[in-house]
Amino acid sequence: MSINMTILLILAGCAVVTWIPRVAPFLIVRNLQLPDVVMKWLSFIPICILTALIAGSVIDNSGAATLPAINWQVLAALIPTLFVALWTKSLLATVIFGIVVMAALRNFV
Amino acid sequence: MEAAEESSLTFHQGVKDCIPTLLGYISIGFAAGMIGVASGLSVMEIAFMAVFVYAGAAQFIICGMIAAGSPASAIIFTTFIVNLRHFLLSATLAPHFSNYSLWKNAGIGTLVTDESFGVAAGRIFNGRPVNDRWMNGLNLTAYTTWIASCVVGALLGRWVADPEKFGLDFALTAMFIALLVLQIESIKASKLKHYLMLIFLMVAAMYLFSAFVSVDLAVILSTMIVATIGVVTSK
Incomplete structure (x- = not known):
């Protein structure tokens, strides 16, 4: 059980820069009534950001090519997982299915 | 009627509403702990990271960058960018908690994650009320499960050479897919x-x-x- 001081400072820095964007809106919004158009804009955030996070898991822009590459393995797991989510409407079933499909793809394909 | 539903919404209900997401936290936490060990971090450091950074994707990236010997400034800046999306999540939730005290707001904001946001935004989207007790039940259940999972993952990590083989990392994407589908369903x-x-x-x-x-x-x-x-x- 050891703690390296440099690592601890890096993690502390990471904690601070993670915490500020999380908490700032909660402190700002208390003192100000947001206009309707902003509220409307915020109502689109859930669908947009969840789509972005899913799309981001398929996109691989680490290569040198001009256009990002597609991670076919993730896409191959994603499509059946999407159908299971639509079919079951269950978080738990979707997550279990997703893990099993991904494990199968990595071990047997 | 909505006001009645709001005042009767309990901490316990928040805990219950968190349960469907727990498998996601557990599997991703396991993977994060295992990858932490593989990156040369100690169990204590992994626990520290789970407690104070508390962000799935970022923890993977931090481990990878520490293992690669990246400079501290690069690691911290990358973490900032990766976690900046929380600003949008918090900004979406915050107007629904503006009646509560500063400390309550800070507490709720500190524990906002993609998943707790997904559950809370799903409720709000469906026109159902949220309150402080419910949100704290949701957040604290997720938070404690996450810390425990990262630590258990780190302890298990000594015996597991290649955590990716178990597909645990895909739990994150699978959970986002389910949360998106649940949102679309309510439109x-x-x-x-x-x-x-x-x-x-x-x-x-x-x-x-x-x-x-x-x-x-x-x-x-x-x-x-x-x-x-x-x-x-x-x-």
């Missing part, structure tokens, strides 16, 4: 076409922006632009 038929168009635009925007900036920055830019398009094209 009225008349608005469905509009939302499907926005989803299509999001995918296109993500691909295009990823050609120029990091995927994490693309998440933030695409979301801000497409949400704006959503406002302009709605009705």
Whole structure:
């Protein structure tokens, strides 16, 4: 059980820069009534950001090519997982299915 | 009636509403702990990270960068970019908690995650109320499960050479898929076409922006632009 001081400072820095964007809106919004158009804009955030996070898991822009590459393995797991989510409407079933499909793809394909 | 539902909403109900997401936290926490050990971090350091950073994707990236010997400034800046999306999540939730004290707001904001946001936004989206007790039940259940899972993952990590083989990391994406489907399900038929168009635009925007900036920055830019398009094209 050891703690390296440099690592601890890096993690502390990471904690601070993670915490500020999380908490700032909660402190700002208390003192100000947001206009309707902003509220409307915020109502689109859930669908947009969840789509972005899913799309981001398929996109691989680490290569040198001009256009990002597609991670076919993730896409191959994603499509059946999407159908299971639509079919079951269950978080738990979707997550279990997703893990099993991904494990199968990595071990047997 | 909605006010009655709000005042009767308990901490316990928040805990219960968190349960469907727990498998996601557990599997991703295991993977994060295992990868932490593989990156040369001690169990204590992994626990520290789970307690104070508390962010799935970022923890993976931090481990990878520490293992690669990246400079501290680069690791901290990357973490900032990866976690900047929380600003949008918190900004979406915050107006629904503005009646509570500063400390309560700080407490709720500190523990906002993609998943707790997904559950809370799903409720709000469906026109159902939320309150402080419920949100704390949701957040604290997720938080304690996450810390425990990271630590157990770190302890298990000594025996597991290749955690990716178990597909645990995909739990994150699978959970986002389920949360998205649950959101779409609640959209009225008349608005469905509009939302499907926005989803299509999001995918296109993500691909295009990823050609120029990091995927994490693309998440933030695409979301801000497409949400704006959503406002302009709605009705």
